[in-house]
Amino acid sequence: MPAQTLAAQPGRWLWTCREGFESHLFEELTWAGAGPRLLGPALLESEQRPEVPPAFGRAVERVVATWAPPGGAQVPVEDLVAAMSGLPSRVPWLVRAYTPDSAKGNTQAGRAEALEAAVRSALPAGRVLEDDGRAREAGALLVGLCVAPDGVLMLGAVSAREALSLAPGGRRRMKRAGESPSRAAMKLEEALDGLAHEPGRGDVCVDLGAAPGGWTQRLVARGARVVAVDPAKLMPELAKNPRVQHVQESAFAYAPEESADWLFCDMAWRPLEVAQLLAKWGRRRWARNLVANIKLPMKDKNPLLLRVRQTLVEDGGWEGLTVRQLYHDRDEVTVTAHRMR
Structure with missing residues (x-):
């Protein structure tokens, strides 16, 4: 320096x-x-x-x-x-x-x-x-x-x-809404702020690793219907919301009953395994749009990010891939992509 x-x-x-x-x-x-x-x-x-x-x-x-x-x-x-x-x-x-x-x-x-x-x-x-x-x-x-x-x-x-x-x-500073359960909500708001379009009323969203519900809460606020996948519990007000379906099982075992408009994922899990999971969703055409957060706790980040990119594009067929460390990200990056039906 x-x-x-x-x-x-x-x-x-x-x-x-x-x-x-x-x-x-x-x-x-x-x-x-x-x-x-x-x-x-x-x-x-x-x-x-x-x-x-x-x-x-x-x-x-x-x-x-x-x-x-x-x-x-x-x-x-x-x-x-x-x-x-x-x-x-x-x-x-x-x-x-x-x-x-x-x-x-x-x-x-x-x-x-x-x-x-x-x-x-x-x-x-x-x-x-x-x-x-x-x-x-x-x-x-x-x-x-x-x-x-x-x-x-x-x-x-x-x-x-x-x-x-x-x-x-x-430095896109997002305001933390009073009802948001965690800092994760601001990460989602910043990610959506940079997209050409965002989830809206009537869209079907799947939120992998949803608990306690930071991303689910913001998606519901936009009028979307959310399938929240996580073995842990959601906030009580989200669990009672008629537009939230809580599936209490592992994100890696879950298979959707219908294709979704949006796939969201903010799991604290090994990055390559998360990338492989997201690639499966793209390959099977289970979702049209992707917004995910990839954790990078290791020192040597770029070689791993290269493998994440290759997995999502070559194995998953995701298009228009962006990988960015946003202002509200820490040791992590935000991934966005889409897939034609």
């Missing part, structure tokens, strides 16, 4: 990740021939952007300009706006200032908030979108201001349609 935060080089790609996972992202980028360089906690750059997004990269943008003033001096807003003058102006901009997801980075949160407000007010009226709700639909440009420790400031941009995440630095 560099003693001080390094500034990325203009024209290269700036990546964010969870602190402590820099080596895993570096390895993924190296395997892809992307030419990575470590900049500091939770920050890397690369010469190329791989076609298959790395699992441990939260956000990425092409670097436009960087500053590293002596003594950590503030960069004038006028300099930032001037550096933006070469960006496409015929599309709306989604301006996001963020800090690296690290202990040192979080100390810059106030500076980032003030800088974003100042830049927004200095840009022409109507140029900046207020939120990301229609950014992709509008073909917006995501403009990122990375406020890093040691006075480093980096300006980057990427099309909203090509962005890994529209959240600042890829």
Whole structure:
């Protein structure tokens, strides 16, 4: 790790990740021939952007300009706006200032908030979108201001349609609903937030390893009908819900009576065995859409993730596979995919 935060080089790609996972992202980028360089906690750059997004990269943008003033001096807003003058102006901009997801980075949160407000007010009226709700639909440009420790400031941009995440630095913070039984509910909300569509009223969902019911609760709240599979008990209010069928048996032994619209899985189990179970569901066409969480407690994560990907695609026939470590994930990744009937 560099003693001080390094500034990325203009024209290269700036990546964010969870602190402590820099080596895993570096390895993924190296395997892809992307030419990575470590900049500091939770920050890397690369010469190329791989076609298959790395699992441990939260956000990425092409670097436009960087500053590293002596003594950590503030960069004038006028300099930032001037550096933006070469960006496409015929599309709306989604301006996001963020800090690296690290202990040192979080100390810059106030500076980032003030800088974003100042830049927004200095840009022409109507140029900046207020939120990301229609950014992709509008073909917006995501403009990122990375406020890093040691006075480093980096300006980057990427099309909203090509962005890994529209959240600042890829940190999509979900609010914990008061009735949610566990942190797991926020992981599901973040996973669904990034999909083109999500489960809705009348959809049939199977939740493998459901207890105590964090994911089941959020699916029912969307109007779905849920088959919750777990030998353990659900929360009493879920067990009584007419749209929840609790099957008290092992997820590995369960076979559905009907095909499902969605398969969900958040089991604390060995990753390859979970991948093989999910592959069975894809191979037998028991579900059309997949959202699963794969636990990765081991140190050498990438070789295992490669086998998980191969199992799901080659053995299971799942299509459109994404593997991402989301903001609410810890030693785990979230997998999404679909399967044509």
